Amino acid sequence: MHGFKLVDIESDLVDISKASELLGVSTATIRNWVKAGQISYTKQLDKKSKLLDRHQIEKLKEDIQEGKTSRLNNRANKRNSTLTFIPTEQLSDRDSLPILQSYIEIINTKKLSIQESLLIHSLSVLKKAGLVTFDNPLTSIEGVSFKNENIKKVVLEWSKTLHSLNFAKYQELIMADAVFGHDSLGILYQSLQDEGKKSRGGSYYTHRIVIEGIVEELSSQITPNTKVLDPCCGTAQFLMLFSKYVLNPLLLWGYDIDPIAVQIAKINLLVSYPHCDFYPNIYLANTLIENPNGSFDIIATNPPWGFHFSKDESEILKRLYPSVLSNEAFSYFLLRGIQLLNKDGYLCYVLPEAITKIKQHRDIRRFILKNTTIKSIKHLGNVFSKVLSPVITLNIQNTKPKENCIDVTQKDGKRSQPKQGRFENNLDFTFDTSITEEDEKIIEKIYKKDFITLKGNADWALGIVTGNNKKFISDMKTSSNEGVLKGSDIDKYNFKPASSFITFVPTDFQQVAPVEKYRAKEKLIYKFISKELSFAYDNKQTLTLNSANILIPRLPNLPVKVVLAFLNSEVFQFIFKKKFNTVKILRGDLESLPFPLLTPELTRVIEELANNLTACVKKDINQDKLNSLIYSIYELTEEEKQYINNFIRE
Secondary structure (H helix, E strand, C coil): CCCCCCCCCECCEEEHHHHHHHHCCCHHHHHHHHHCCCCCEEEECCCCCEEEEHHHHHHHHHHHHCCCCHHHHHHCCCCCCCCCCCCHHHCCCHHHHHHHHHHHHHHHHCCCCHHHHHHHHHHHHHHHCCCEECCCCCCCHHHCEECCHHHHHHHHHHHHCCCCCCHHHHHHHHHHCCCCCCCHHHHHHHHHCCHHHHHHHCCCCCCHHHHHHHHHHHHCCCCCCCCEEECCCCCCHHHHHHCCCCCCHHHEEEEECCHHHHHHHHHHHHHHCCCCCCCCEEEECCCCCCCCCCCEEEEEECCCCCCCCCHHHHHHHHHHCCCCCCCCHHHHHHHHHHHHEEEEEEEEEEEEHHHHCCHHHHHHHHHHHHHCEEEEEEEEECCCCCCCCCEEEEEEECCCCCCCECEEECCCCCEECCEHHHHHCCHHHCCCCCCCHHHHHHHHHHHHCCEECCCCCEEEECCEECCCHHHHEECCCCCCCEEEECHHHECCECECCCCEEECCCHHHCCECCCHHHHCCCCEEEEECECCCCCEEEECCCCEEECCEEEEEECCCCCCHHHHHHHHCCHHHHHHHHHHCCCCECCHHHHCCCCEECCCHHHHHHHHHHHHHHHCCCCHHHHHHHHHHHHHHHCCCCHHHHHHHHHHHCC
8 A cells, every 4th residue: 555644743753553563463462562561651731642762663663573572473474584585385386495585595595686686597598498598607687688669668677667777686597597486476476475464465476276276267258358356466366377367468457556466467478478569557656546547347366454544544544434334454355346347247356254254244245145145155275375265266146136046165165056045144244155956954953942142141251361471370389379270171061170370460460351241150262263162150250361251141031051062062053154254253253143042941941951960970861961952952853863974973
């Protein structure tokens, strides 16, 4: 993003928003660091306006980058990392890896300019494509012969952005004459960028296999006049593969805010059409704010994820896209892409799987469901180096939804065709793509019973975030500390004896829930990171760390242990895994689970069975009795029970 400035309140003082921008973390993290004593407020204008010393913030940033502050470095994730790595998944030929490594070593050892090195490498790429010729040693750009004037124009435009290119410094690169992979320039650029820059800009480029899948899926929609756009094209990976189907290169359009990537993209398109004389339609521009040239029949890209907008940028985007509430970059690009599509046009994006189910993204899900027809959702798993988020591709058509079925493919290849209308009826418009037709029938049957939920009927609390476990957590019991539970300590109905101990002084810690939540007379404790629901009963006022969260249910006429029984039941496991399919046990998901309205007699029986389970009395027998009883409450057949049972035990 370009053209935005944030004015500091005073020259040597910054507010929390500016501090978060400088450090590349959230404002909440800044406040937590203040609370933890890592940084401090310098001046307070009023109760709400607090200022920090700019020099203190800049020193902290240096310490994080240099790894001197490991605690904070972990919390800052990758935004300030200076590490580099080669995205090996983009190498079509693994034999080229040693060549690439030696190439990078030359650049690093001689401290060569990244942009100049890329320009030099572009000449090797063009030479291999037969678009330029030159003799070794190459001493100046005048020594290059170009196949046509447009190629010459692109190269000279790039060279003019550099002050004085000393070809003598780059002879080793010129002599190497190496090309590695489909997008040789893009791979080199990615390998030379530090992790922090890529994270802040959301500029993780896409695996070729993923792009090939998208292009192949859209290829049947391409005609001789199909106009294609990549609104954040990077080095033109998508457009290069579209060139197999789009015969006229002037029908391919790309925009990006990275000037180096734009230069590379132009070279890549020239190489993709070696027999055409044209100037690529690749431009340095912000698609979210500026108007591209016309509308398009196909839009495909991997938009940036987690892009850190400044305060001013966020305000502009909120004015332009008031329906996007999440302030998430890929949500803006989704809405903008739909705006730029011709009627009946297609859009296909690479997106984090979180968009399908996280509450934060309900706004864009609702917009998609109301205004477009979803053609396919493909779950790809983890496909980016150093990025843990699983990935999907989302293919939509710019036409009002009908009673259409969506082609859903799971990572393991299993396919289903849920109706789009079903998603509209889900809480927060969740795309519960893991549900099959049979699953849907069972879940609908369960939800037909009269029920209540935990939403508005419970207290919730996170476990303690110490900010420094080495300092505050001990593995030895003393007279001054007490046991504190981790997620790994939690089993169904019970928890293991604490193996960690803490001296509970809330003001010492980075984040603490209200004390009364930990000290509640009765509460449930559950694993936060887990593929299944695991809830334990606690009436000993036990403390928990942030891997074990707290639920204090207040459902009318349902005792705590009855709630516990349902949460640990096979029926609730089935609903949770099918509807949410996540490794994080999120409050919003738990709040949608259906607790049936029970007679006093049923309540008494379930509570008695749960009492036996918390007391570890004939645990297997009582668990089986409880599951059978809950199945009968929802009037599930033997076949439906067996179906759920088989799924739970997969």
